[in-house]
Amino acid sequence: MSSDIVELEENLEDSPLYSEDLAPVPVAKRTWTMWNLAAIWVGMAVCIPTYILASYMIKSGLSWYAALIIIGLANLIITVPMVLNGHAGVKYGVPFPVLGRSAFGTKGIHIAAVVRGIVACGWFGVQTWIGGLAIYAIWNALFGTEASLGLDIGKFVGFGIFWLINVYFIWNGTDSIKWLEEFSAPILILIGILLISWGAYNAGGFKIVLDQSEQLERPEAVIVHEAEIDQYVLNLNPIRDRDGIIKASHFQLSIGEMASIGVDAERWTEIKPRALDILLKQFDPELNWEEVTNGEVQVNIQFRADGDDKFNFIYSSIVPVKIDSGKESGGGKLWSYIIWLTAMVGFWATMSLSIADITRYAATQKDQVKGQFIGLPGTMILFSFVGVFVTCAAVINFKDILIASDAPWDPVSLLAKFESPTVVIISQIFMLIATLSTNIAANVIAPANAFSNLFPKSLSFRGGGMVTAIIGIVICPWWLLNEISGILIFVSGLLGPVLGILLCDYFFINKKTLQLAELYKVNGIYSFGGSGFNKVAMLALVVGVVTAVIGYWVPQLYFLYNLSWFTGFLVSFVMYYFLMKRPDIQSA
Known part of the structure; x- marks a missing residue:
């Protein structure tokens, strides 16, 4: 990869598309090393969804090592486009909504950026509610009060407190976010090691836990x-x-x-x-x-x-009771692996779109490449393994777990089995750190930039972050906690076509060379004739999305839906490439 760095030489402060938060990061401020980027990924990847990720596959009959191999392979796969899409962030210092102007147009990018932003707002609300429940659990442990199964004022107070903690970091900008991730990373890694040590010690050994893990693969x-x-x-x-x-x-x-x-x-x-x-x-x-x-x-x-x-x-x-419909064929098992691989790739699909929001602060291309490959795949494998190992150990250690369906896969269920208030409080504090570090880096930066890009002159990054925080309340995550995840994952899968178009445009159409100043001009080359929309990108996006989801309604094409991220990515990538090579359509 080229290591050249480009700075904005033209004064564009009067442009309505320019703001201090959307402007290229000055070279002097691009100081994040590979360890800073790795720490950010550790902070984002160590979260409750990662902890329980392997459980879905194990419950479906996969072995723990097959689940971890799929998670590792999926994260290696998604890290490749993550690194590729992060290249422009390092080279030009621009965030995702500005970078996307070259492919979608100065107005067209709003469609992709806002959808990405809304997905993040949804996850922000859900993660904030989870963090609030941790505060609620700490309160109950401190004062010996009983936890309510339904909604009560204590849970909303916890939600409000954790929401304010998030707002503090939003208000203090990216420097505070960098500090949070650097502070969290070693603590979160230590937590993982301690959890594995606890499981091995109480279950009688590392090998015993893994040998007994086969119990969780089979139905009761x-x-x-x-x-x-x-x-x-x-x-x-x-x-x-x-x-x-x-x-x-x-x-x-x-x-x-x-x-x-x-x-x-x-x-x-x-x-x-x-x-x-x-x-x-x-x-x-x-x-x-x-x-x-x-x-x-x-x-x-x-x-x-x-x-x-x-x-x-x-x-x-x-x-x-399960019904055995017969032995699964080798082809059926392979297809099952592919479907799970697609699902795991989709886990960080949204971040692959907006990764330039983070890599714009990197000092060099080597820093962003090494930092992402060190931070993402390894952390996902490690913490997924922590979830598998600790759950298997808990199944062996706790006498009230009689069947695999009652295994405490999520940390909240596991902590409920401990009677010591000290253990509960310390564990919930660690959960707060993990949830906060994920929420700020993964669910605030992207929507804050997306909303700021809608009104560059009147809405700053701080303002965009506050919009994100408010939407996180409006979606009422306490009501939609179970339902919203499926909706958000579905929408996230639709963003594969956006990434396909972005990578094709940057690497194959523009050959990694953008006119930096033109990205901020209302009537520049990226306004595509003044409309602000690249019609080719819009067409490729629609076709890619339709191809990815049509199998949901047409049973014969369900395999396309199962592979929606790959399907949408490839279709939009190929279509955009060939259409942009036709001068008549490109100039339309």
């Missing part, structure tokens, strides 16, 4: 058809402790209308460790078990273990 109970005896069999998989002993002593089934089972001693069946495959006909000889395997009849299961005395039992959650 599966109905299979044994062709040799032409019978349906219930295969049980309750959790075992560090010595390989099954924790649960009994189980009970509910079939059909009895789906809402409760504690009924008459229906409890003793678990025999040497006989975990049980003929189903003994539970209901008259039932047509083919109706069960076809999904016409619901079957649930619950497990029970002996407590401290004979009148005190430990119960698992009530979960549906």
